[in-house]
Amino acid sequence: MRKKSIGFIGLGAMGKPMAANLVKAGYLLSVYDINPEPLKELAALGARKGNSCADVSQDVDTVITMLPADPQVREAVLGVEGVLQTAKAGATLIDMTSLGPHTSREVAAAAMAKGLKFIDAPVSGGNVAAEKGTLTIIVGGEKEVLEAQRDILETLGAKIFHVGGIGMGETFKMANQMLVAINMLGIVEAFTLAVKLGADPHTLYETLKVSAGGSWILENRMPNYILPGNYTQPGFALDLLRKDVGLAVDSGKLEKVPTFLLSEAFQVLTMASAEGHGNKDYSVVTEIFEKLAGVAIKS
């Protein structure tokens, strides 16, 4: 079977290595980004440099969008030079951006009104997994549409979950990010208070990880970032988590669901970002509490 032709839009920290993996796997790629640098890099690997979202969407089997957030996706798909100006009926749009579920559905509806197929397929794993092609991909949409694009998704990721209809990929990603933020900030408060009372942070970590308070975040962030006091690569930037939590705050508002702890988490992340920590791993929020309490959790 011939390899699909793909229009790939968005060559940032995630999109660039993903597009590169698709080129290397033999797909015919037309790529577009507002930044000329990564365009050149992809062209050097064999992709065709496009001039606009509309340009790379013309006559391809699949369009992939991997962009920063909701406004960019709206512009790229619905805009005057957007995907829907040229993409042909029967083509598939895979939006891999982390979007608000409401935006995802709005974009999907517009695409389907033009005869396109759609799946929302946000990822996790960060740029390391993007480079290795080992992303986790959470897919919403019809099963047949997913299956027809499985070859592409398996080139990009190691685990593919199909979790429901359109918008459910974004919804599940959002729920996960809610727990990441809330569990993380709970850990920061618990450790700060306990260490202020005299607890040894290593012993506390070893005890809690086998107790009812245990979590993936505890087992991952405590030994890898917080105890060593090292908030650099290849973590997940605080401003990106703040963006994801903000999408969930917005969804709670639209759906009229109270989100007490989530909103609190958003405020603490906002404070941390305002203090200049936005580009560090989100667990850096620990430093704010260490400073306020006059304690050292790191060793």
Place this chain on the structure above:
Amino acid sequence: MRKKSIGFIGLGAMGKPMAANLVKAGYLLSVYDINPEPLKELAALGARKGNSCADVSQDVDTVITMLPADPQVREAVLGVEGVLQTAKAGATLIDMTSLGPHTSREVAAAAMAKGLKFIDAPVSGGNVAAEKGTLTIIVGGEKEVLEAQRDILETLGAKIFHVGGIGMGETFKMANQMLVAINMLGIVEAFTLAVKLGADPHTLYETLKVSAGGSWILENRMPNYILPGNYTQPGFALDLLRKDVGLAVDSGKLEKVPTFLLSEAFQVLTMASAEGHGNKDYSVVTEIFEKLAGVAIKS
């Protein structure tokens, strides 16, 4: 070696089966509780019925307190008919109540001023583990004091952690309960919002438990309580978790450590308790959010 003589104070849902296990294991027990019923039951098993905290503390090797909260421990130990009126120098006081760390240290200091040894040894596992003698016991205090009482602790529990000096047992327990409450309420918010957006709760559970948002609480409370919609025994009562979270709020106040998410969790638990859910498993807070959002997470 002869079995130690023990004064055991507090025969509630936890203390009664713990005292029974000690009697069955051959310890000489004098027991006291303000409620005559469990006193009779323990006497039937072979314990001596005491008349007061002071009475059961006289001439014993070890005094164990297992009481509802800080005021009862203060009264039982420091009061006019309390442990310190009669317990002999060299005896050991093991407080197994879940206390605020500050109260624990205050009681310990008073006991040590009278020549007693002290460890704080709060437990987890609930009344089922209390009956089976499989509690998890988190111990603060000097290692030698713990070792000298290890026979007793191993009669009561399956896992014994020594986590630091006096007050650290209570501190670690408190940190754990903070995470239990915060992780739980995060799950409730994430599931309510996602289900309102159309997510299938079972699929969401299966996805999140292998994702970064995973936690012990998710793996325990979701399949056992929330998905079946069953908030009865042998869970952990919402009012007990509220009490533990309240101790942490108090500690944060005393130590001047901000506890944004913890305080939010306390408010939600207070609302749930005010709505009459105090005696159900704490995961019942889900029902409040289901009702507010008009969704069903249970199936």
Place this chain on the structure above:
Amino acid sequence: MRKKSIGFIGLGAMGKPMAANLVKAGYLLSVYDINPEPLKELAALGARKGNSCADVSQDVDTVITMLPADPQVREAVLGVEGVLQTAKAGATLIDMTSLGPHTSREVAAAAMAKGLKFIDAPVSGGNVAAEKGTLTIIVGGEKEVLEAQRDILETLGAKIFHVGGIGMGETFKMANQMLVAINMLGIVEAFTLAVKLGADPHTLYETLKVSAGGSWILENRMPNYILPGNYTQPGFALDLLRKDVGLAVDSGKLEKVPTFLLSEAFQVLTMASAEGHGNKDYSVVTEIFEKLAGVAIKS
């Protein structure tokens, strides 16, 4: 001087009486709303019924928009049948909707790029003041633009504040609504707790209104709504306050300003709305706390 010709867009609870006042004052009005009913009513008073936003904006001196929220203003001004399709350079656009400041500036920039003048002029006072022409109008924009439209504004309102450049009308309105919501919810918490402790609510009101805790909201909402337990007309609907608070939450997010109490207020308003109180005066949130605490503040 001849009376200005005006295109008036949005004939809801506020816009309809405002437009009527302008007709009665002798202005030449072309009006538009998606709902045909109020269009007929205004036509009966002498206004011209328009077919679209673009239609009523053609060849008029001034366009006024008075719409529910940001998306409607975007659509009405920037949309394919919007104001900017037809309004002539030199005309003035007065947006009187309560908008997020960012949207206000975005709309203003688009209008000014087409040669229009712009002021943002949100109002307060509710539909009673709209009918009487006694609104308070908070104006952002250039002073000369305001002065040239003062005749219109004085037809609609009793107090006109010029508070700064473009977007400042919306910003001041937003700051006011933040305080309305936060002061209101503080009062609810304070009264609920004090009454639960045995306070007489009337005595508490009389004492607090002459104390440091006094506020306009206390003096207005307590005697008029909460003490009589009457949450009906002509108050300000909880869902409208929730919308305004939500705009402020969004602004805090965009500006990266922590808004701890505001976000908390939004959550409580969301809970109240989810419980079905959205159409009552916002002080109805008192009923939720009365019920939770088992007390009566109303008499």
Place this chain on the structure above:
Amino acid sequence: MRKKSIGFIGLGAMGKPMAANLVKAGYLLSVYDINPEPLKELAALGARKGNSCADVSQDVDTVITMLPADPQVREAVLGVEGVLQTAKAGATLIDMTSLGPHTSREVAAAAMAKGLKFIDAPVSGGNVAAEKGTLTIIVGGEKEVLEAQRDILETLGAKIFHVGGIGMGETFKMANQMLVAINMLGIVEAFTLAVKLGADPHTLYETLKVSAGGSWILENRMPNYILPGNYTQPGFALDLLRKDVGLAVDSGKLEKVPTFLLSEAFQVLTMASAEGHGNKDYSVVTEIFEKLAGVAIKS
């Protein structure tokens, strides 16, 4: 009528000038404080220096306590050298400390069990009003007891409110302090966000003070502290407000009343105190938000 004999306990920033005013008015004062300095000062004015709380309570008509907080009052009244060891039946205990309502009632009950009369009479106005004898005094207890002590209260204060039975003085004071804190922090958030969006803080102040968002705190703290950026004397210290808010948080916990905004306010005050602002006027919390947002509200 002969002037009453008074035992006065607690000669801090408030108690010292209050005791001095009583001496100057001709009352027979026995005074006590753990700090010898103010004792000497009062002795120089003509008071008798006592040796203990019990000592100054012997054979007097009235005992006044004006202490930092709950533990000191418990110790001073109920302790082994406390008021109740010596005060005669029929004497009156006036507790003027800002206490939690529960503690107030507990102390009152113990005093009345010994035959004493009791009123709780917390004050507001700060040390300036204490010196001038112009305090506002909020009294709980029986009307006849208050009337019999009115001469003393009128020596100390300018306004005397009788607001209910025992504990109501403290309850009303607490409700007032809740509103002070919540209204203050709302103002800080609203001004920070609006100024970040470009608002002129003076214009914003002038506009809001005549709008629905107006409050005593806005009219007092904005021109006197925040706009000049001066957080020094004779304000009310942030740590004192934090203590009062903490009492309300505790009361909410004991009464099972949710206090969402109050708890949030407590967290922000805790953060401010942890950052070293505890001794400045509480409006200093503005500086934290100014710094986070990178704006200047002060001019």
